Amino acid sequence: MTVTDEDLAVAAQNGDEQAFASLIARQYDRLFRLCFRLTGSSHEAEDLTQDICAALPAKLASYDRRARVTTWLYRVAVNASHDRRRKQQTHGRAADGWGDWELNRQAVIAENQTRADWLVAAMAQLPVDLRDTLALVLDDLTHAEAGDILGISEGTVSWRLSEARKHLKSLKEKEGVA
Structure with a gap:
């Protein structure tokens, strides 16, 4: 059967x-x-x-x-x-949404890197005293700490930063950088 x-x-x-x-x-x-x-x-x-x-x-x-x-x-x-x-x-x-998110994230990273590269190149054009002061403050030191390292007053650090900003702004305008 x-x-x-x-x-x-x-x-x-x-x-x-x-x-x-x-x-x-x-x-x-x-x-x-x-x-x-x-x-x-x-x-x-x-x-x-x-x-x-x-x-x-x-x-x-x-x-x-x-x-x-x-x-x-x-x-x-x-x-x-x-x-x-x-x-x-x-x-x-x-997954489509994550793909868009990742593309946006990569664009932000690239934009930040472009800005950082521009800042490094622009800082090279600053007078040495302004560049040194800006470098220390960008490295998260307080004005007082930067002043101690450079042997200048806290007020002088603030003035140098102001001058550095003016120079950088002028460079941006000349180069047309946003």
């Missing part, structure tokens, strides 16, 4: 692991071919087929013998394919 796929499915529903293994062995290639047609990729088809087989023990509870196992299994595969496609589209939409 030949055991049908439907008999194997019912036995697998009742916990017969051998019946489940036999059912998978009979249907795997057919299921893979359908998944390949649904996805268009052998890699995706293999993943989808494996996912379906892994979920099949739980899904077998919904099999009720009103349809052939192959018909029921095809419905499971089509639904799994649709679910995977929806998940990929949702992931793709979410």
Whole structure:
């Protein structure tokens, strides 16, 4: 007597692991071919087929013998394919926003680097006393600390910074830098 796929499915529903293994062995290639047609990729088809087989023990509870196992299994595969496609589209939409965010982040980094490069070049054109004072303050020293290092008063540090700003502003205007 030949055991049908439907008999194997019912036995697998009742916990017969051998019946489940036999059912998978009979249907795997057919299921893979359908998944390949649904996805268009052998890699995706293999993943989808494996996912379906892994979920099949739980899904077998919904099999009720009103349809052939192959018909029921095809419905499971089509639904799994649709679910995977929806998940990929949702992931793709979410990733699009991150792509824009990363592009904006990279633009800000590039703009900051351009400004820093301009400042380094502009500082080279300042008189030495103004450049030294500006360098110390840009390195997060207070006016008092910079004055101590340079051997000048805090007020002189403030005046030198003011002069350095005037020179830098003049250079920006000459170069048309924003």
